[in-house]
Amino acid sequence: MIKRLALALGIHLLSSSLMANDPSESAELETITLGAGCFWCVEAVYQRLEGVQSAVSGYMGGSVKNPTYKAVCTGTTGHAEVVQIKFDPKLTNLETLIDFFWEAHDPTTLNRQGADVGTQYRSAIFYENEEQRAIAEASKAKAMASGKFSRPIVTEISPASTFYVAEDYHQEYYELNKSYPYCRAVITPKLKKLGLE
Numbered sequence: 001m002i003k004r005l006a007l008a009l010g011i012h013l014l015s016s017s018l019m020a021n022d023p024s025e026s027a028e029l030e031t032i033t034l035g036a037g038c039f040w041c042v043e044a045v046y047q048r049l050e051g052v053q054s055a056v057s058g059y060m061g062g063s064v065k066n067p068t069y070k071a072v073c074t075g076t077t078g079h080a081e082v083v084q085i086k087f088d089p090k091l092t093n094l095e096t097l098i099d100f101f102w103e104a105h106d107p108t109t110l111n112r113q114g115a116d117v118g119t120q121y122r123s124a125i126f127y128e129n130e131e132q133r134a135i136a137e138a139s140k141a142k143a144m145a146s147g148k149f150s151r152p153i154v155t156e157i158s159p160a161s162t163f164y165v166a167e168d169y170h171q172e173y174y175e176l177n178k179s180y181p182y183c184r185a186v187i188t189p190k191l192k193k194l195g196l197e
Contacts, residue, residue, distance in 0.1 A: 001107060027054055030089050032097060032132060033060055033160055034123035035080035035096065036105035037113025041187050042083040044174035045104050048196045051092030056084045057166040057173070060126050061158065075118040080147055081154075084163050094132060098125065098139040107143070108151040114186065125156040133157065 036042045039057040046055040053081030059067050072079045087097065105113055105125045127133040134193050136157045165171075174187050189196035 015068075022079065028089070029086045031084060031086050031128055031160075032094060033082050033084045033126040033163060034101055035060070035082040035095075035122055035126070035156075036101060036107075036145065037081070037123075038057050038116050038186070039081040039083050039170065040173040040182070041113075042104070042191055043079055044187050045194065045196060046085050046097070047091065047098070047175075048085060048191070049097070051090075052085055052097075054084075054086045055087060055150045057170045058082055058162045059166060060093075061124060062162055062174075065162075065165075067164055069170065069196045073118070073128050075120055076155065076190075077120075077165070079120060080122050080124050081120050081166075082163070084180060095139060098129065098136055100138070100194075101125070102143045102148075102153075104190070107155045108149050108152045110154045123153075125155060126160040127157065128160050133159075141162045 004032065033044070034042060035044075041058050043055045046052050059072050059077075059079035060075040060082045062072070064071065064077040067077045067079050071077050072081065087094075101107075105123060109123075111117065111119045111122050113121050113123075125136045127136055140153055140155060140157065143149070174183050177189070179182050188197060
């Protein structure tokens with residue numbers, strides 16, 4: 001069962017959770033920003049995939065400049081908790097990363113992932129260009145047609161806007177806090193279910 005999902009999706013895992021390829025090996029990285037509930041969870045998942053050079057927690061999609069975590073948590077800024085992913089297209093591709101996105105959360109729950117409730121936890125793909133938009137839309141249609149989900153996918157697919165990096169204590173949260181109750185109860189089981197731990 002370990003690594004089964006990742007292998008089925010054609011994803012190679014990093015041998016160490018924080019290993020990354022030397023950015024100098026690839027002159028051009030691509031960027032995609034994903035919201036799938038708590039950004040601690042999303043960051044922990046994507047850090048473990050080969051070709052991902054960085055996974056940074058932050059905020060996108062709102063109307064307030066320089067939002068803080070406290071403000072975003074009120075649900076009044078319009079921002080989603082997101083992870084901005086930079087990846088090497090020589091080692092992976094956007095189709096693979098978005099295929100994994102559908103497996104890493106429940107894209108059928110509006111403004112909610114588990115006990116995390118509010119617009120800041122919405123399912124969202126923020127694309128950088130029209131090619132990415134087309135890939136995201138096609139992947140969403142494929143996921144809906146797969147029969148895996150009994151309810152409609154409600155994932156927002158929108159153009160990327162200003163990305164605000166979250167406060168330092170949110171970065172590498174799982175790696176630095178594995179013993180914390182939220183990590184043990186939510187993130188570790190998710191990683192194990194996905195074959196990433």
